[in-house]
Amino acid sequence: MGSIKDKVAIIGMGCSVFGERWSLGAGDLAIESAYEAYKDAGVGPEDIEACYVGQMYAPVNGIAGSTIADSLKLTNIPIIRNENWCTAGHMALIEAALAVASGAYDVVMAIGVEKLKDTGYAGLGTGRGMNPVYEARRTAPGSFGLIATSYFHKYGLSMEEGKKTIGKIAVKNHRNGSMCPKAHFRNTITLDQVLSAPIIAYPLGLFDCCGNSDGSACAILTRADAAKKFRDDPVYIKGFGISMDAVLPHTRPGFGWTSFEALKRSSAKAYEMAGIKNPREEIDIAEVHDCFSITELAIYEDFGFSPRGRAREDIDSGFFELEGGLPVNTDGGLKCFGHPVGASGLRMTYEVYKQLQYRADKPERQIKNVHRGLSHTFGGPPQLSAVAVFGNEKG
Amino acid sequence: MIGITSFGAYIPIYRLSRDLIARAWERSSLKGERSVANNDEDTLTMAVEAGSDSLKGLDRKKIDGIFFATTNAPYKEKLSAGLAATVLDFRKDVLTADFTDSLRSSTAALRAAVDSVKAGSAGSILVAAADCRLGYPRSDQEQLFGDGAAAVVIGGDKVIASVEHSLSINKEIVDVWRNDDDRFVRVGEGRFILNEGYTAAMTEVISTLLKRAGLKASDFSRLVIPSPDQRSSMSVAKKLGFNEKEQLQDNLHATVGNCGSAHPLLLLAAALETAKPGDLILMASYGDGADAFVLRVTEEIAGNKGRLGFRGHLESKMNLSSYQKFLSFRNILEPVAGEPFRLFPSNSAYWREQKSILRCYVSRCRQCGQTEFPIQRICSKCRSKDDYEEICYSDKKGKVFTFTRDQLAGRSDDPVVVQTVFETEDGTRFYLMMTDCDPEKVEVGFPVEFTFRRIYEGANFHNYFWKCRPVRNGGSYHG
Numbered sequence: 010m011g012s013i014k015d016k017v018a019i020i021g022m023g024c025s026v027f028g029e030r031w032s033l034g035a036g037d038l039a040i041e042s043a044y045e046a047y048k049d050a051g052v053g054p055e056d057i058e059a060c061y062v063g064q065m066y067a068p069v070n071g072i073a074g075s076t077i078a079d080s081l082k083l084t085n086i087p088i089i090r091n092e093n094w095c096t097a098g099h100m101a102l103i104e105a106a107l108a109v110a111s112g113a114y115d116v117v118m119a120i121g122v123e124k125l126k127d128t129g130y131a132g133l134g135t136g137r138g139m140n141p142v143y144e145a146r147r148t149a150p151g152s153f154g155l156i157a158t159s160y161f162h163k164y165g166l167s168m169e170e171g172k173k174t175i176g177k178i179a180v181k182n183h184r185n186g187s188m189c190p191k192a193h194f195r196n197t198i199t200l201d202q203v204l205s206a207p208i209i210a211y212p213l214g215l216f217d218c219c220g221n222s223d224g225s226a227c228a229i230l231t232r233a234d235a236a237k238k239f240r241d242d243p244v245y246i247k248g249f250g251i252s253m254d255a256v257l258p259h260t261r262p263g264f265g266w267t268s269f270e271a272l273k274r275s276s277a278k279a280y281e282m283a284g285i286k287n288p289r290e291e292i293d294i295a296e297v298h299d300c301f302s303i304t305e306l307a308i309y310e311d312f313g314f315s316p317r318g319r320a321r322e323d324i325d326s327g328f329f330e331l332e333g334g335l336p337v338n339t340d341g342g343l344k345c346f347g348h349p350v351g352a353s354g355l356r357m358t359y360e361v362y363k364q365l366q367y368r369a370d371k372p373e374r375q376i377k378n379v380h381r382g383l384s385h386t387f388g389g390p391p392q393l394s395a396v397a398v399f400g401n402e403k404g
Numbered sequence: 405m406i407g408i409t410s411f412g413a414y415i416p417i418y419r420l421s422r423d424l425i426a427r428a429w430e431r432s433s434l435k436g437e438r439s440v441a442n443n444d445e446d447t448l449t450m451a452v453e454a455g456s457d458s459l460k461g462l463d464r465k466k467i468d469g470i471f472f473a474t475t476n477a478p479y480k481e482k483l484s485a486g487l488a489a490t491v492l493d494f495r496k497d498v499l500t501a502d503f504t505d506s507l508r509s510s511t512a513a514l515r516a517a518v519d520s521v522k523a524g525s526a527g528s529i530l531v532a533a534a535d536c537r538l539g540y541p542r543s544d545q546e547q548l549f550g551d552g553a554a555a556v557v558i559g560g561d562k563v564i565a566s567v568e569h570s571l572s573i574n575k576e577i578v579d580v581w582r583n584d585d586d587r588f589v590r591v592g593e594g595r596f597i598l599n600e601g602y603t604a605a606m607t608e609v610i611s612t613l614l615k616r617a618g619l620k621a622s623d624f625s626r627l628v629i630p631s632p633d634q635r636s637s638m639s640v641a642k643k644l645g646f647n648e649k650e651q652l653q654d655n656l657h658a659t660v661g662n663c664g665s666a667h668p669l670l671l672l673a674a675a676l677e678t679a680k681p682g683d684l685i686l687m688a689s690y691g692d693g694a695d696a697f698v699l700r701v702t703e704e705i706a707g708n709k710g711r712l713g714f715r716g717h718l719e720s721k722m723n724l725s726s727y728q729k730f731l732s733f734r735n736i737l738e739p740v741a742g743e744p745f746r747l748f749p750s751n752s753a754y755w756r757e758q759k760s761i762l763r764c765y766v767s768r769c770r771q772c773g774q775t776e777f778p779i780q781r782i783c784s785k786c787r788s789k790d791d792y793e794e795i796c797y798s799d800k801k802g803k804v805f806t807f808t809r810d811q812l813a814g815r816s817d818d819p820v821v822v823q824t825v826f827e828t829e830d831g832t833r834f835y836l837m838m839t840d841c842d843p844e845k846v847e848v849g850f851p852v853e854f855t856f857r858r859i860y861e862g863a864n865f866h867n868y869f870w871k872c873r874p875v876r877n878g879g880s881y882h883g
Contacts, residue, residue, distance in 0.1 A: 132812055135812065135813050140753075140757075140778075141748055141749040141753075141862055141867075142749055142754065142757070142761050142859065142867055142869050143760075143761075143778060143835070143869070145859045145860055145862070145867065145869070146810075146813040146814070146821050146823075146837060146859070146860070147810075147813065147823065148810055148812045148813045150808075150810060150811075150812060151808050151810030151812070151813055151821065151823045152823070154808025154809075154810065154823070155806045155807065155808050155823065155825060156806075157808075158806045158807055158808060158848065159805070159806040159848075162806070162848045207811075208809065208811060209810075209811050209812060210808045210809065210810040210811060210812065210823075211808050211809035211810075211843075212808075213808070255784055257835075258784075259825055259833055259835045260776040260777055260778075260780065260784065260833050260835070261774070261776070261784055261785070261833065262774065262775065262827075262831035262832060262833060263831065264833065266805070266806050266825070
């Protein structure tokens, strides 16, 4: 397999305020992130040669690309809509990077937009996946709750031990999110609050579930060799990995529900391209798909951040806290920053980009001595995974 | 010899105390409890349950016909017997017919089945009857009625109860009815309908049949007749010279209620479960006239084992906690309008995928043996294309591999959906909802089995699919 390591750079990014943005439509959210990105990159709409849109719930007849481009008046250029469940934002980013690496374009935009609050559902609604009969009454918490039941059972955790373990992830992400001005939820919580919250899909309680938000995030990319013309501190794409496992791995005998092929393979491919041998040591910041607290735990193990079955020790020791050995979800993650599905991959990348440039919005949450960052989304019910690795210098 | 070669029964898991109904309306309780179909059940699903109970140990591909009997078919225009035949995995070239609208529909179907076998046009026919009738809220009927189903296989081989004589009489009367747009059963004035309707017709059909057959009441070990209320069956028995204590089959008022068109066959199943070879059974049903049958139990009765049957279903139960839930389960009250569904099936997709959706078939790869549900054209293990066998799994049992109690996915009157990964004994995985359970009792390793249910009403038709439930073994239920 080939590599695009150090061939493409991000020269500007933007991110809208996340939350219940009742007064804004999808196009308004796109404008909010795109114009921040233009300003950051020092370019304008006339410089964009192609636009890659990430959106999952396309509201109008399943059409998402051209409606967003129309709001941005990105006319007479290619508009490519990307959808792979929750990984849509990463798909847009990676496809944009591949287009630049191919030499076809010099400056492209990747933008993720989701207007969840127009769906009429408080959450993501009921009925998932491909089939209305097989998947009737299936919900996102219901799909991921199965992981927690299985993980606690496999590793012999009592319900209390299990709930405390994943609850600490939620407490961490709330603490991180409380410091982010653009996050949907900016409150801190205690472990007791997590444990006493109403159950959503046993064993997951309210605080084990991420926010369903409106939001948009945008990146402007160019060739790495041209990046310094735009800014002194471009962020380079070091590698990526995408693994779309079957939408129904649960039909496979033996599927354990504690570890996911898509997570293992996508991270392994990204590490290989980026030249990362020991992710636990070499990655300085990771933004991963904490749609539910148990998901973040499964990612720790499948990504090689923690040894198999021992994520709990790292959670207890604070390894993934802002001051820990590998800070994870420094902006609050999906849990607090929010999860407008198609925007999330780019929102995570926005956080990694700012951290790698030492430009975190608040100095107290800036990671020190940061060289390699990772962003990751994990979608479907759940087995579609996309990972990207970034660095602030070439090589 | 032609007669019943197998039988089965089904009583839904839920029972509602009549005291709860009475209290809601500040009226007197008719005492005891009645069965209540769960919110995902209807006459079709209950008939499928009773049918599969009766088919245990039999080769379903050898059944030549299915007659479905009810007064409450799920569709006003569309064949239910054909849907049941599909779900029960019968052959394509089977006789399918619905017998509807009458409380005698089950016995009409029974007689038609016997005649078909006798005429040689079919070797064996499944008669499956189910009912789920609504009495007006606060009415006696609301308390008297129960929901349930029963099934018999009619054939000429290994007959366990031969049909020796039968008689039908027609008596036109407007006593118990529903107009074409009614949901609730109407009844005429009590004395009139009991005297000139039920009692007159039952007495006449039984006494005439006894005369024609040259038999007398004391020749019978059992008199099997449904009762429109607590005790009218007893007075008919007495009037005809039967000993109500010794011979009359309990009419199930105290435990189940009157299950409408299914009731004669349900009572017959109860009678057959305690019958001995040589026993004579007199069964009759009422509804604008009456049908009566004389059945003789044979030595083969000893072989009819392994079914949950009447008693197993009667004994395994859960209490429905409130009358309001009953109203909501039957859609008499709709607590919250609409449901937050995103996806709706299409008629064509539902039709196309019926082998998995309705027949519960898995694919088994011929190259590597991997089994998957629903049917996968390309094996997810070895990627062989279109090289698989299709196998019916609906009678398999298994265990919960993992589960969650989803609080967002349910109906407002039944908010918790237990999403279950169900692993059969051979390791095949099914990702299904669990029903008929106490969600708090579910755990990994919990034994479960398949049950066919109505999932929801997407795209303006009834969407049926399989769920799992805690294994119903009879005796105490671990749901």
